[in-house]
Amino acid sequence: MEDHKSSTPVAEEENVFAAAQNFVRVLETNRNLPGDMRRILMDLNIQLSTMNLQSESRQGISKIEEQLSSVEEKLIRWESDQTMIWDSQESASEYLQAVDEVRRLAESLEALSLDKDENVSELLRQTHRVLQMSMARLEEEFSHILFQNRKSFEPEHKSFHSCATDLVDDNSIEYDSVESLRRDNSISEESIIDLVHADVIPDLKGIANLMISSKYDKECCQAYISTRKDALEERLSTLEMEKMSIEEVMRVDWSSLNLMIKKWMRAMKLFTRVYLASEKRLCDQIFGEYGSINPFCFVETSKASVLQLLSFSEAIAIGHLQPEKLFRILDMYEVLSDLLPDIDDLFPDEFGSFIKTECHEILKRLGESVVGTYSEFEKAVGSNPSITPFPGGGIHHLTKYVMNYIKFLIDYGDTLNLLLEGHNEEEHVKLIPKLNSVEEENEAASSSYSVTPMAHHLRSVTSVLESNLKNKADLYRDGSLQHFFLMNNIYYMVQKVKGSELRAFFGDGWIRQHNWKFQQHAMNYERATWSSILALLRDEGINNPGSNSASKTILKERFRSFNIAFEEVYKSQTGWLILDPQLREDLRISVSLKVVQAYRTFLGRHASQLDSERHIDRYIKYTADDLQNYLLDFFEGSQRSLHNSRRR
The missing domain is CATH 1.20.1280.170 (Exocyst complex component Exo70)
Known part of the structure; x- marks a missing residue:
């Protein structure tokens, strides 16, 4: 009696199908049946099996419909709640379970092989509507968690500080030497920081996993990219890097631009080795299990800020070639050159290839700007005009400027040797011939002289300076003052070389030669001044x-x-x-x-x-x-x- 009460129409239908199939199987075992009858029974058995499957499917659909109705009711209640779900870990866990249930229901309906069944299609559309509603809420929650849990910290980082030292010599040239972060200060665990609070990473990862498995990976990526892109751009703002077009940068006066370049160098180091490295780790923590999604999110998040930094350096590289810019362009070249290995590590796949290409291209342009600017420096030394004699026969401003200028270039010896190597010598101003081959060989044999591209260029520019000084000396009517002026200036040049690392580039032979020169001018001064008096x-x-x-x-x-x-x-x-x-x-x-x-x-x-x-x-x-x-x-x-x- 109880069994009768518990039976349902669907269950009774299944019993009938089962009994009929058993009867058909029994008939099929009768070997005396003719072939036609046997084929009819086989077809009948297949039809009964199909009808039985359809009955089972209808039963399954009925269960799915009941489950969907129940979970939809829960989700709608959450949807009407104005508070954020992830404010409560208990609610968050329940919500994820409910949405995951909808996802599985959708997969079950999609797996059913009931083509052209309007009832199933409608139920599937309803399931997708519920899933879409849930995904929109998850996207909102994902962005909210990312935004609200950003960590605030000062731009200065213990491993990445910039120290500036003002070097002023004889008021002839002022230059701020900014300490470069060399390769041994590259990205390390100590430099990586938490961009969001670590305790929300599991929540972010859980939401991402559910959205991606529900085929809402684009929406999840967009939520991440939009939020984190703004955060990175905000970091650039704290580093005092404002958005400017190339044209705007090129219109800035040099005093302001000089300060902007120093900010760029600091920002480029910090942004690459701290913020970008940390952003990549955050991407790995959330999307690390999902192949191409991970690098795609990282590149799309960071490219706008990276290109903003590169755009500034490009504006400097293609700007007007002025000697006073050389040290800053060299600084930028060395900073970007040092960071290239880090950038290659951060963008190793095809998604970031265009960023690496852009970095290498801009580095090349900065190098060309260095060579071009140095050439302008040489030309400026050779063409520096004077129409009146320098008062008192003292050390000319040009002499101070040139000797201090080349003294500061020593700090960039490796870079300049690399960039000047193979540079067309004919493009340089050569008012006085270089040392002949015998003198060059003699100097090369001396341990105090380094035969490098930079050494050739430094010696060349001092020859240009000497030629210009002779022209300036000719402006004096007094012959003794002409020699006095040249004595003063050549002596200054010798002292600058002897008292600095320039000695390694000029050699003891150059020093001896110029000692003899200034002594000759001293003797000529004495003759021109005192010979007639002594007579x-x-x-x-x-x-x-x-x-x-x-x-x-x-x-x-x-x-x-x-x-x-x-x-x-x-x-x-x-x-x-x-x-x-x-x-x-x-x-x-x-x-x-x-x-x-x-x-x-x-x-x-x-x-x-x-x-x-x-x-x-x-x-x-x-x-x-x-x-x-x-x-x-x-x-x-x-x-x-x-x-x-x-x-x-």
Whole structure:
């Protein structure tokens, strides 16, 4: 009686089908049946089996319909709730289970082989509507979790700091040397940070898994890309990198652009080795199990920010070639060059190939800009015009600029050797020929001289400088000042080379040669200034003491002429300037040995002849010690006059 009550129409139908199939199988076993009858029974058996399967399917569909109705009711209740589901871990777990149940129901309906069954098709459409509604909610929850759980931190990172040191030499050139992150400071576990709180990673991964398995991978990726792309762009903003077109960058004045480049270098290092590396790990944590989805999300998330950084460097690379930009372009080249291995590691597959290609292309353009800018520097040195002589015969601004400029280039020796190698020598300004082959070989044999592309270029530009200095010296009417000016400037060049790492690029032979040059100019200065004056202190034409009045007249004229000549030299050459105290002292001593000693001897021999003369101080105005003291005023750059001076 209980069995009868528990039976259903579907179950009774299945029993009938089963009994009929058993009866047919029994008949089929009768070997006396004719062949036609046997074939009829076989067809009947197949039809009964199909009818039985259809009955079972209808029973399964009925169960699916009941399950869908139940889970849909739950999901709608969640949908009407204004709070976020993942605010409660219990609700989140229940919601995921409910949505996963809908997903499995959809798979079951899709697997049923009931073509053209309108009831099943309608039920499948209903299932997809519920699934779509749930996926939209999951997408919203996914974005919300990503956004609300971003970690805030300062842009400065302990492994990636920039230290700037202002180097100012003789006020001729100012340059901020920014410490580069070399390859040994590349991406490491210590540099990677959590971009979102670690405790929500399982939730994000769970949502992603369900959306992807439900074939909503595009929606999941879009939610991730949109949220994280904004976060990365915000990081760039905290690094003070504003969005600018290439045209806008090229219109910025150099002072502002110089600061922007320093910010770019810092941002490029931090962004690549901290933010991008961390973003890749976050992608791996959420999408690591899903093949191409993982690199696709990472590339799409990061490409806008990376291209913004590269766009700035491209604007610098194609901008106007100006010598003052060279150090900054070299900095950018070295930063990008150091980061290339990291970028290759971050974008190893075809999805990121265009980013790697762009980085390599911009690095090439920066290299071309370095070579072009250095060529402009050489041309500027050779063509630097002067229409008036440099005051006081001191060290010309161009000399200071060039020597300090090339001194700072030493820090970029490896990079410049790489970029200048093979560069067309004919494109450079060569106002003075380079060393001949014998001299080159002799220098190469010296351990103090490095025969490299950079060494050739540095020596070349100093030759151009020397040629320009000779042209500037010709502007002086005074021949002695011409030699004085060249002595000053060549001595400065020698000291710059001797006192720095430039020595390795120029060699001891260059130093010896230029020491000889400035000494020759010092000797020529002394001859041009003092030879005619010293001629007045010779004995020719003057008789011994006690001679006639004609001899006294000549002697008086000699003293008078000497006084006038010395006073004129004093007046002019106290205004001449030697900055280097050692050179100034050496030249004073050299002049003193010649002039003071000659005057002392002349005075000792002939002063007594004028003892009887009235107003002798009109002729013998100075003692030898006076001259010695007055020479101490020479080359100080402050013009004086003995006519208004008090006797010392």
